[in-house]
Amino acid sequence: MIKLAIDLGSSVTKIFRIGSGVVLAEPSCVAVSAVHGTVKAIGEEAKKLIGKTAEYTTIVFPVFEADIVNGEMAAVMLSYFLEKAGVTRARARRAEVLFSVPCGAKNELLDKYYALAAACGIRTVSFVEVPFLSALGQNMPLSETEPAFVVDMGGGSTNIAAFSLDGVIAGIGLNIGGGNIDSQIIDCIAEKFGLKIGLQTSEKLKMTVGSLYESDSERMIVNGRDIAEGRPRSISVSSEDIYGCIKLFADKVIEYTALVTAKLPAEVSAAIWHNGIFLSGGTARIIGMDDYFSRALQMDVTIAEEPQMAVVLGGGRTIGDEEVLEAVRIEY
Ligand SMILES: Nc1ncnc2c1ncn2[C@@H]1O[C@H](COP(=O)(O)OP(=O)(O)OP(=O)(O)O)[C@@H](O)[C@H]1O
Ligand SMILES: [Mg+2]
Structure with missing residues (x-):
């Protein structure tokens, strides 16, 4: 079979x-x-x-x-x-x-x-x-009594949940993901540089220079079309240029994560605070995502070894x- x-x-x-x-x-x-x-x-x-x-x-x-x-x-x-x-x-x-x-x-x-x-x-x-599945894919010990907390950030959705083998204790599925960051980057490059770039380019920018460490300053050359003149033009885009696009997404997910943690019964909450939050999904691969979550929520954060495959x-x-x-x- x-x-x-x-x-x-x-x-x-x-x-x-x-x-x-x-x-x-x-x-x-x-x-x-x-x-x-x-x-x-x-x-x-x-x-x-x-x-x-x-x-x-x-x-x-x-x-x-x-x-x-x-x-x-x-x-x-x-x-x-x-x-x-x-x-x-x-x-x-x-x-x-x-x-x-x-x-x-x-x-x-x-x-x-x-x-x-x-x-x-x-x-x-x-x-x-x-x-x-994310928890099981990360080999987290799951039982009826030991709760886990997972945030899976994909391309078009984000799943946030506290659960045990007994079921979901509190959770939510959001229709936002890495694709929203890509669109945001397109808008931002248009506004800052007057350049229209495509979806493939914005995704590549996000993966190459995207970071949630404000001081990071990687650079990438991108090609696009000058919005005013219609001609092809190349520019150098830095991590700082797109930081705001990534932060916007991360802040939204953190806001919902905080809402879910606030709904937990006291004992579950204590266990979650002890074990921390586990991140998965391709969007969790953005540099600094774990530290950003950890700072914002004041909790331990662990990223799956292979986030996108978890x-x-x-x-x-x-x-x-x-x-x-x-x-x-x-x-x-
Ligand atoms: N290294 C990386 N840095 C930043 N983003 C990345 C990286 N690798 C993949 N991604 C992003 O991860 C997303 C895809 O992740 P994933 O495969 O987990 O989503 P999905 O399962 O297809 O979508 P969903 O779970 O929302 O239905 C895409 O938006 C992609 O751009
Ligand atoms: Mg997914």
Whole structure:
């Protein structure tokens, strides 16, 4: 029996296969011909086309802010990824699959996941909320009595929760993520330098010079289009230039994290203060994120060893262990 954990992220889809480990991590996007509606590229190949295609090619992100917004394209994309990971349709029919879903996912979203699984030939499905998987992926000891606190910051969503194996004690799923920082950077570069840059460039800026240490001063040369004159122009952008864009996002997440901690019963709260907060998700990779959280919340903060893979690794651990799966799966 093939056992898979699938993290259908707003930015990156990750697949874990028992016996093999992480077998796929590719951008969750599809390039579609606007004229014929045909699929031109999927995943990595499609992402390369962002901002570089003529008007008649559109890049579709079937998962937006952790919601399946285009079921048809989600199925085309996932079928392709499964094939690429060596899971043919015939094999998918016999596979047991775990999907990670946002904290507090409603039945409406689970219905969409069921439909997606069916469209890919998958018949045996279970769902687990992101915070549990993040914790399990970081090998945190989870029990009924020992609470954990996780903040997973992805590309289009952020999950904040305190929980034990018994369930979520307090938690929230927000529809903001690293993508919001990218858009903010585009606006900021337009305003400061009069230069229009693309999404790929802003994401690269964030990953290369982005930092939550105010004194950092890395630099990167970026190319864009002069807004006034319409001509191509290059500028040097520093960490300080985009600091505000990253801070804006971090402050928002911290604000909600503080709200969640404020809701905890006294004993849970004491345990959380003792164990600290665990960060995961690709956006947790921004330099200084842990120190920034720690300073703002006055708590210990630990970043997952592989932040972006924590959820799918936890998914792998869960689908491979019936007892854990029984404890954390959503009743549906
Ligand atoms: N080194 C890095 N520095 C800053 N940001 C990064 C880095 N690596 C990845 N990211 C960002 O992490 C985000 C993707 O993270 P992740 O794969 O956890 O999201 P996702 O699971 O696809 O989305 P979601 O969980 O919101 O549905 C993107 O916004 C990406 O730009
Ligand atoms: Mg995610």
